[in-house]
Amino acid sequence: VSQRPLVGRAAILGVGLVGGSLGLALRSRGLAREVVGLTRRAETLEAALALGAIDRGARSAAEAVKEADLVVLATPVRTAKEHLREMGGGLKSGALVTDVGSTKAEIVAAAQGLTPRAVFIGGHPIAGAEESGVKAARADLFEEATWVLTPTEECDPVALAHLEEVIRAVGARPVRMSAQLHDRLVAASSHGPHLAAGCLVRLARRLAEENPELLTLLGSGFRDATRIAAGDPAVWRDICLTNRDWILAFLGKLEEEMTSLKHLLARGEAAELELWLASARQARREM
Amino acid sequence: VSQRPLVGRAAILGVGLVGGSLGLALRSRGLAREVVGLTRRAETLEAALALGAIDRGARSAAEAVKEADLVVLATPVRTAKEHLREMGGGLKSGALVTDVGSTKAEIVAAAQGLTPRAVFIGGHPIAGAEESGVKAARADLFEEATWVLTPTEECDPVALAHLEEVIRAVGARPVRMSAQLHDRLVAASSHGPHLAAGCLVRLARRLAEENPELLTLLGSGFRDATRIAAGDPAVWRDICLTNRDWILAFLGKLEEEMTSLKHLLARGEAAELELWLASARQARREM
Numbered sequence: 001v002s003q004r005p006l007v008g009r010a011a012i013l014g015v016g017l018v019g020g021s022l023g024l025a026l027r028s029r030g031l032a033r034e035v036v037g038l039t040r041r042a043e044t045l046e047a048a049l050a051l052g053a054i055d056r057g058a059r060s061a062a063e064a065v066k067e068a069d070l071v072v073l074a075t076p077v078r079t080a081k082e083h084l085r086e087m088g089g090g091l092k093s094g095a096l097v098t099d100v101g102s103t104k105a106e107i108v109a110a111a112q113g114l115t116p117r118a119v120f121i122g123g124h125p126i127a128g129a130e131e132s133g134v135k136a137a138r139a140d141l142f143e144e145a146t147w148v149l150t151p152t153e154e155c156d157p158v159a160l161a162h163l164e165e166v167i168r169a170v171g172a173r174p175v176r177m178s179a180q181l182h183d184r185l186v187a188a189s190s191h192g193p194h195l196a197a198g199c200l201v202r203l204a205r206r207l208a209e210e211n212p213e214l215l216t217l218l219g220s221g222f223r224d225a226t227r228i229a230a231g232d233p234a235v236w237r238d239i240c241l242t243n244r245d246w247i248l249a250f251l252g253k254l255e256e257e258m259t260s261l262k263h264l265l266a267r268g269e270a271a272e273l274e275l276w277l278a279s280a281r282q283a284r285r286e287m
Numbered sequence: 288v289s290q291r292p293l294v295g296r297a298a299i300l301g302v303g304l305v306g307g308s309l310g311l312a313l314r315s316r317g318l319a320r321e322v323v324g325l326t327r328r329a330e331t332l333e334a335a336l337a338l339g340a341i342d343r344g345a346r347s348a349a350e351a352v353k354e355a356d357l358v359v360l361a362t363p364v365r366t367a368k369e370h371l372r373e374m375g376g377g378l379k380s381g382a383l384v385t386d387v388g389s390t391k392a393e394i395v396a397a398a399q400g401l402t403p404r405a406v407f408i409g410g411h412p413i414a415g416a417e418e419s420g421v422k423a424a425r426a427d428l429f430e431e432a433t434w435v436l437t438p439t440e441e442c443d444p445v446a447l448a449h450l451e452e453v454i455r456a457v458g459a460r461p462v463r464m465s466a467q468l469h470d471r472l473v474a475a476s477s478h479g480p481h482l483a484a485g486c487l488v489r490l491a492r493r494l495a496e497e498n499p500e501l502l503t504l505l506g507s508g509f510r511d512a513t514r515i516a517a518g519d520p521a522v523w524r525d526i527c528l529t530n531r532d533w534i535l536a537f538l539g540k541l542e543e544e545m546t547s548l549k550h551l552l553a554r555g556e557a558a559e560l561e562l563w564l565a566s567a568r569q570a571r572r573e574m
Contacts, residue, residue, distance in 0.1 A: 126506040146503045175503050182504075188494050189504045193487050193512045198567035199544040200480050203537075205570035207475050216433045216462050217469075217476040218574055219413040221515040225480045228508040230571040233564035240560050244552055250490075251549050255542060257486040262538055265531055270365075273527050277520035280485035283492035284517040287505055 006166050007032040011068035013061055013083045015039045015048040016232075018100045018125065019074030020137030023053035025170040028139045038064040038083075039134075047134050062090035070166065073099035073107070076238040081110045093117040096159050100125055102186060102235070103242040104150045104179035119159040122150040122179055124186075125172055132232040143171035150179040187246035190228075191239055192254060195247070197229040293453050294319040298355035300348055300370045302326045302335040303519075305387045305412065306361030307424030310340035312457040315426045325351040325370075326421075335421050349377035357453065358405075360386035360394070363525040368397045380404040383446050387412055389473060389522070390530040391437045391466035406446040409437040409466055411473075412459055419519040430458035437466040474533035478526055479541060482534070484516040 010032040012019045019037070026032040037054030038061060039045045045057040058064035061083040065071050069092065073080035080099050084107075091097070095118045099107050104122045111120035127145035147167045151160050164174040177185075204222070208214040240247060264276055297319040299306045306324070313319040324341030325348060326332045332344040345351035348370040352358050356379065360367035367386050371394075378384070382405045386394050391409040398407035414432040434454045438447050451461040464472075491509070495501040527534060551563055 126504055128506065128508065145506075148504070173503075175500070177500055181498065181500065185494065185498060185501045185504050188491050189501060189509050190506065192490075193509055195548060196483055196487060196545070197512055197571075198564065199541055199548060200483060201567050201570040201574065203479075203540055203544055204475050204574065207472065211468065211472060213462070213464055213468065214472045214476060215574065216460075217413055217435070217472050219415065219432075219477065221415065222476050222480055223574070224511045224514050225484055226571055226574070227511050229567045231564075231568065233561045233568055236564045237557055237561040240552055240564075241555060241557060244555060248549060248552055251545055251552075253490055254486055255545060257490055258483070258538055258542060261482060261486060262535060265527055265535055265538075268528060268531060270524055270528060274520045274524040277485065277518075277523045277527075280488050280516045281518065281520055283488040284484075284513055287488065287491065287502065287510070287513070 005031060005033045006162075006169055008069040009034045009036065009067055010070040010072065011036045011038070011058070011064040012054065012072045012074055013038040013064055014073065014075030014079065015044055015053060015134050016074065017128065017132050017134070017136050018141070019072065020048055020051065020053040020134035021127075021139065021141035022072060022074065022100070022170065023048065024051065024137055024139040025142060027052055027055070029169060031166065031169050032070070036064050036068065044134055051134065051137060053134060053137055061086040062088070065090050065092070065095070067092050068095060071095055071097040073097070073101070076235045077101040077103055077107055077242045078238045080107055084110055084114065089115060091115045091118045095119075096121070096163060098123045098163060102190065102239045104148075104182045106242040108150060108152065108179045119156050121155060121160060121163055123163070123167075124148040124150075124182065127172070132235070140171065142167075145172045147172035147174050148182055149174055149176050150182050151176060183243050184246050187243060187250040191243055191247050192250040194228045194231060194236065195251065196254065197226040201226045201229045292318060292320045293449075293456055295356040296321045296323065296354055297357040297359065298323045298325070298345070298351040299341065299359045299361055300325045300351055301360065301362030301366065302331055302340060302421050303361065304415065304419050304421070304423050305428070306359065307335055307338065307340040307421035308414075308426065308428035309359060309361065309387070309457065310335065311338065311424055311426040312429060314339055314342070316456060318453065318456050319357070323351050323355065331421055338421065338424060340421060340424055348373035349375070352377050352379070352382070354379055355382060358382055358384040360384070360388070363522045364388040364390055364394055364529045365525045367394055371397055371401065376402060378402045378405045382406075383408070383450060385410045385450060389477065389526045391435075391469045393529040395437060395439065395466045406443050408442060408447060408450055410450070410454075411435040411437075411469065414459070419522070427458065432459045434459040434461050435469055436461055436463050437469050438463060470530050471533050474530060474537040478530055478534045479537040481515045481518060481523065482527075482538065483541065484513040488513045488516045
């Protein structure tokens with residue numbers, strides 16, 4: 001489906017799974033006249049060009065954003081902060097800058113010193129896949145996905161409406177909330193579960209070193225429950241570092257929940273345990 | 288594929304997902320001359336007959352096991368222990384009795400007082416599905432699945448070999464280990480992950496009550512990680528009660544792992560965090 005281009009030149013800084021999928025979505029739907037990509041590695045650039053995720057590559061953030069109407073930061077969060085500094089005055093006046101990172105407060109704060117006439121709106125598409133890298137990119141990655149935007153109170157409403165139009169055009173549903181609330185909620189919906197899965201696989205591996213029979217016992221339950229632990233360590237390192245306080249608070253609550261469950265188990269009252277399990281099942285079914 | 292019947296009369300006590308699937312597998316492959324089912328509810332009996340999971344129903348454990356060559360306990364563990372008591376002297380001399388429960392030490396111990404000439408071998412197929420109940424039963428549920436057997440040292444090797452033949456005939460891979468080791472390992476591969484998922488969904492639900500936006504943020508990562516929490520509460524209650532010590536020991540280790548992760552987060556050293564995350568990814572990929 002070809003539409004009128006919503007965007008003139010788009011610059012995507014970081015052409016991995018999410019950046020590459022966005023490039024594919026913009027290009028395959030005719031949503032941008034040109035997509036410029038910034039990647040550190042020549043191999044990624046070649047793959048992105050071969051897949052059709054970008055029209056051409058740039059050698060620096062400043063070069064990539066030149067004359068770009070839409071700039072999308074799509075690297076791990078701390079690299080995105082570096083790119084913000086590097087692009088500096090190279091931004092076109094009136095450019096719309098956004099990102100796709102999993103934490104929002106830090107990047108939104110870092111963007112405050114941006115070129116005065118550019119607009120920054122933090123973003124986070126709730127879309128991912130087990131694999132990472134541009135080779136896993138797909139034009140339909142954002143179909144039906146929630147795409148959070150965290151505009152500040154001073155945000156230009158016209159720019160916000162435009163960004164929401166682009167997001168809907170790639171198939172996603174824009175949802176607005178504050179960066180603070182976003183970071184608090186994703187600690188529970190994503191970061192905490194990721195780290196809990198990491199703990200589970202590390203414990204299982206340690207046990208399997210002594211008892212290799214364990215590996216024959218891992219069923220689809222364990223595999224599903226721990227799939228997220230296979231996420232890109234560089235991306236997750238930055239998530240941990242930029243959402244540390246909310247993650248620590250969440251892990252504290254998780255420990256409390258586990259401690260009260262341990263008491264329940266130790267008491268061994270069947271009806272009470274069944275109620276706990278039924279409430280978990282009910283909660284899961286409603287999600 | 289029709290084979291010569293390996294079993295004359297099979298009795299399945301508890302015709303839910305696993306018992307029903309076993310009945311379907313035995314009948315559709317011609318592995319048993321007759322399959323008798325015991326269910327508490329008339330509705331389940333009708334569904335099991337309609338699906339072809341059993342040939343006929345019985346009204347009591349004693350009636351079900353009459354003249355049965357193979358008896359399979361397929362209820363939650365504590366009900367299986369009751370059935371063991373009820374069937375008592377009704378067992379055919381030389382009958383092979385097994386179960387499909389997720390914990391083994393308690394049922395193996397309970398079966399020690401069985402009719403002298405019957406043989407009990409504890410079993411645990413590592414197969415399941417999100418749904419429970421006979422309506423979710425499938426003849427291919429055990430294809431490629433590990434099926435643990437926990438024979439005692441005194442176990443008749445002929446009976447054990449026969450049971451393994453039946454297990455292979457329904458498509459699964461029999462694996463032998465002690466009941467003790469089984470219970471210790473499944474606390475890490477299944478019970479602990481289940482309860483951790485339960486904690487995650489209970490926390491998310493509580494947060495969503497104040498912040499319904501949370502529900503829009505739940506992606507496939509959260510859903511996969513918590514799918515197991517939707518398991519049947521009656522089954523999981525009995526698992527918790529019959530594997531309490533290993534589960535408590537595992538939850539203790541999980542808390543230690545989380546505490547050391549919290550320290551790591553609090554220190555905020557990027558390289559150290561990335562190593563932790565990379566080790567989790569590596570462990571997950573090898574599983």
